[in-house]
Amino acid sequence: MTAAAQSPAGTAAGQSDAILEVSNLTRVFGGVRAVDDCSFRVRRGTITGLIGPNGAGKTTAFNLISGFLKPTSGTIVFDGERIDGLPPHVIARKGLVRTFQIPKPLGSMTVLENLVLVPMGQEGERVWNAWFRPGLVGQREREIIDRALAVLEYVDLIRLRDEYAANLSGGQKKLLELARTLMAEPKMILLDEPGAGVNRTLMRRLVGYIEELCYERGITMFIIEHDMDLVARLCNPVIVMSEGTHLCEGTPEEVRNNPQVLEAYLGGQYR
Incomplete structure (x- = not known):
């Protein structure tokens, strides 16, 4: 793995093109540190994956970034402006919107x-x-x-x-969620498990929409996903979280072969 991939800070060039910068983010529930001093950046114009074992803190991180939870400490900067602690509707107005693992239409x-x-x-x-x-x-x-x-x-x-x-069917509700985000004219979309409960045919369509929205319309995508085949096909780079913190980062192939990632999924907290 490259030095830039190993470090959340990356290079000076990587810093300049970051649309989202998360620094030392922490969220404590009682005595549990669901997100623990976590730092990473998402580059503008990428489809970036966020993976990790169950309980790694991925969805909590999304909730903090999108304003559904307030951080215990740390900072979140979106498009050059600090947003940590702002309510969801204010963050959405700035161009950062999200979907949910379980769609929530009206x-x-x-x-x-x-x-x-x-x-x-x-x-x-x-x-x-x-x-x-x-x-x-x-x-x-x-x-x-x-x-x-x-x-x-x-x-x-x-x-x-x-x-x-x-x-609507489950898959149609996923499409409706995506459509609702597009009505907000976003700069960046957080997608929480877009592949969950979706058949292969519809998933191919969703992949096509995600790629087109990013590469042709310039919308940055940040995706939580457990389907590693989907991550490998769609995302680059991939950020890995484990036990609430940033573990590593790299291409799908680098992450797949990283001993720390294998330990997080198969050992460590699961031994």
């Missing part, structure tokens, strides 16, 4: 309505606009609906636009 609303709700600061949210500027409100609503329809077309859910989200 089940009693239609697929289209789930998307239309996403853009923040809509003119219709202000009562005085509805009274005194109805033309502006209507124009903005039409623009949002048109964008939502385009996103649904992109993820191949357009035929389900009027279906209640609760009635």
Whole structure:
């Protein structure tokens, strides 16, 4: 493994193109240090994987980065701005959004309505606009609906636009989650186990969307995933966490052959 891969700090060039910088991040629950002095960087324009054994602290790290938990200590810098401790909606407004391992659509609303709700600061949210500027409100609503329809077309859910989200299959809910993140016009998306519960056909489609969104639209992807074949195909670099901290980093092949990684998965805390 290269020196840059071994160190979360990387090189000076690596620092300059980092869109996300996590430094000495710690989260304590009672006496348990779920994330323990963890540091890493995610480079802009990459599909970066985050792997580790169950209980390694991956999802807790995502929750801290996206604002669903507050750190006990440490800093998180996104796109040059410190975000640790900010609420999720403020972080999302800055261009950092996430999906969940178990999709959480608004089940009693239609697929289209789930998307239309996403853009923040809509003119219709202000009562005085509805009274005194109805033309502006209507124009903005039409623009949002048109964008939502385009996103649904992109993820191949357009035929389900009027279906209640609760009635979608598990795979369709994954696509809806991805569509909702796109409505936020993100700079970076945190994907929590996109392959979980998804059949192979749909997974190939998801992989295609992820690659296109990153390499053609410039959206950085940071992915938690347990399917190592998927990680090897999709992610470079790969960051490994174990027992709440950064263990190592490198290409999928470097990580796969790293003795520390083998110990974390097969020995150590599991002996």
